[in-house]
Amino acid sequence: MEIVILGSGNVATHLAFALKKAEYHIKQVYSRDIDHAKHLADGIGAEPIDSLLYITTEADVYVIAVKDEAILEVASELRLRNKILLHTSGSTDMDVLKPFSSSYGVLYPLQTISKEVELDFSKVPLILEFSDQRTKEEILNMAFKLSPIIHEYNSEQRRCLHLAAVIACNFSNYLYAIAHDFLAEKKVDFDLLKPLISETAHKIQSHDPNAVQTGPAVRNDGNIIRKHLDLLKAHPNWQQVYELISEDIVRKYWKEDKQNETK
Amino acid sequence: MEIVILGSGNVATHLAFALKKAEYHIKQVYSRDIDHAKHLADGIGAEPIDSLLYITTEADVYVIAVKDEAILEVASELRLRNKILLHTSGSTDMDVLKPFSSSYGVLYPLQTISKEVELDFSKVPLILEFSDQRTKEEILNMAFKLSPIIHEYNSEQRRCLHLAAVIACNFSNYLYAIAHDFLAEKKVDFDLLKPLISETAHKIQSHDPNAVQTGPAVRNDGNIIRKHLDLLKAHPNWQQVYELISEDIVRKYWKEDKQNETK
Incomplete structure (x- = not known):
């Protein structure tokens, strides 16, 4: 051939x-x-x-x-x-x-x-x-x-897979880049995040990502979320990303938790 | 002790x-x-x-x-x-x-x-x-x-590190969860994304994440971005996340590229 x-x-x-x-x-x-x-x-x-x-x-x-x-x-x-x-x-x-x-x-x-x-x-x-x-x-x-x-x-499924890959991978890399640039500003070593980034990607090899979501938003910890938004005030774009994703996580998991409680 | x-x-x-x-x-x-x-x-x-x-x-x-x-x-x-x-x-x-x-x-x-x-x-x-x-x-x-x-x-740097960890890890996991739920709807196997998720997290162990950003937004490919936004129309929250992050990637890397060209 x-x-x-x-x-x-x-x-x-x-x-x-x-x-x-x-x-x-x-x-x-x-x-x-x-x-x-x-x-x-x-x-x-x-x-x-x-x-x-x-x-x-x-x-x-x-x-x-x-x-x-x-x-x-x-x-x-x-x-x-x-x-x-x-x-x-x-x-x-x-x-x-x-x-x-x-x-x-x-x-x-x-x-x-x-x-x-x-x-x-x-x-x-x-x-x-x-x-x-x-x-x-x-x-x-x-x-x-x-x-x-x-x-x-089929073509529709392939397009959806490509979209999901963009969200899960290209967008994750963008989040790594924000973290990298933010820590450089604060004179904190980005290398410290590397084990955590590996572990996060590794966990979902054997768990549904919904089951291993951690962080302040999934606990609906408004105190920490407000502190974080304040730390980002010099970067309105990053602040907006932080706010939107946190709101979405609260909405998604908080509701689910409440539903589980009432079951 | x-x-x-x-x-x-x-x-x-x-x-x-x-x-x-x-x-x-x-x-x-x-x-x-x-x-x-x-x-x-x-x-x-x-x-x-x-x-x-x-x-x-x-x-x-x-x-x-x-x-x-x-x-x-x-x-x-x-x-x-x-x-x-x-x-x-x-x-x-x-x-x-x-x-x-x-x-x-x-x-x-x-x-x-x-x-x-x-x-x-x-x-x-x-x-x-x-x-x-x-x-x-x-x-x-x-x-x-x-x-x-x-x-x-110090306490300020530690707080910044925690914020960066939330962005790079908790938010990445949230993106994995969106990809997971979206593919489940479309009857596409989420496992297909696992090598890609591993590779994305692995790359930044030895590269600046800014240097390895890929995907339609970094190419400023409006055609694909529009198709993806259309595929997400049943999920306004995910659509909003897609749009905000893509705009930010275009702004960040497109500007940098142009600056490099004029150097």
Whole structure:
């Protein structure tokens, strides 16, 4: 099975190396910027191209790993007939690929991918979707060589998963960044929070997060919440985030506790 | 060195067991509820008491590990003279203890402590504060037997650390809970997010969280943000949290990027 990678960003790069490691042959890497295409293509023994006019018609699978807004544009310049066409996005419907091939699907790697941080692809869940049974059979085989964690969901479910990932992970990282910047101002070592951050993420590996919620808001401790809001008064944005989330936690768990008490 | 524990909650329990493990003798455990006092005292070979009238004057260190709003009340009923009096709170000033002893301080274990989750106290940072050098010498010795991670900060810094811990950890857990509940509604497996949650918490062990921020908001991808807000329309609270945090991320990183470009 021969593969063409369209894109040269974080997902394209990590996926291309994972495919090479699984002993697939990647024929071409496309990027509008020939230097980017070369940089990735050289690492995996592929041909770099910077125009879709040069794309081979001899491969079996064409993977579009570009920004969401560019997927349609790239797909519309391909002439594939019955070759398999995949995109890798969490938030784009599979059906945007329908006009461009008879076999298409999605391979969405659910992970936070930065170029500067190494990634073990075998621990990345792959979320798949297929236009038909033949495509499914061909791609499933390939996907299992990349990761043992494989789930098939429809486009709506995949979009919800992506949204949940943004909330649970990108937003958590933003909270870490607030804590980091706030402590730097106060000359307190951010490293002290690291065991706590690890433990918080570790706990939910085996517990429902609702069952292990701690902190002043879940105890409805207005005294501490007021002190904290006061400490944040130089940062109205952070103060607003603190207030909104605390109110929501009080509403959520306080009500539930009262309901439990009256049961 | 003989110790009295005042309180029987999460912190009192984990701390008492850690002290026992370090071979300290705990003479008494106080709780207003004698069953709670007994439950903890039995586990560590101490005497349970439910009134401060029965408290021994023979111990060396008295640890008040009760809710913040009860610290003053408990302290005011003790007659200690020069015995060491400690509280364990992140958000209460050390000086509330001043009227009640000539030697006092704070031993604040920085960790998310739930009774149902086991805790390795040797990985918990201990944040300390002391009224004077003698108290410091006596308690530092004890603290190092509990954990190698020891920091001395003043009350203001400790309060800031507690606030940062609430933001980075309690609020992250709340985000995990939103993701959990949202995915349950959509019949998508929350377990799929677990590697991503681990990786997000793991990354910042060796990177500044600002350097590893990913997601649609840091790319200022209004298209995806609008789609996500639409998916959340049945949950106005979650929608509001999503919107506020995304706006803040765009403001923070987009501005910084532009500043970098013009440098």
